[in-house]
Amino acid sequence: MSKHHMPYAAAFRQQMVDLVHAGRTPEDLAKEFEPSAQTIYHWVAQADRDAGTRHDGLTTAEREELTRLRRKVKQLELEREILSKAAAWFARETGSLPDKGSNS
Template sequence: MPKTRPAYPAEFRRQIVDLVSAGRDPTDLARAFEPARQTIQNWVAQADRSEGRRVAKPPPTDPGLTATKGDEFARLRWEVR
């Protein structure tokens, strides 16, 4: 069973995001503090989206997929779950 830890407090995440915004490298922060570099980058991206500085990427689309087929696939995925 993988080890899990409680979520980092919001204040801690905000401070890490502020440090990255001030020019610190996420890799250096990951070495100094516990969160992984990717986790820190995810926090920065989420903060950017929340503050309107970044737009969420749309999911990849299949050029041969019509809206009707896409709706049908979504319905079938839901039924399978």
């Protein structure tokens, strides 16, 4: 079972990426430093996406926006559900149910 690490500092990740771009292999860096070679490969791939040299995934900015939008959608769905329940409650309390044909 792998142990969970705190995220590495952005400056450290950038140094690893720079060393790979300078010719060092992720395997050599993994022996010298703590992160695995696979982790370093992922950092290099993400840095390349962010720089526009790879197009096989989302950039960091796109990933952050997607996360933000998913949170927003979840919040809006929750608010809509609450409002729907509140409208049904008020309709029952006042005795005025909306027509079945309405979409409100």
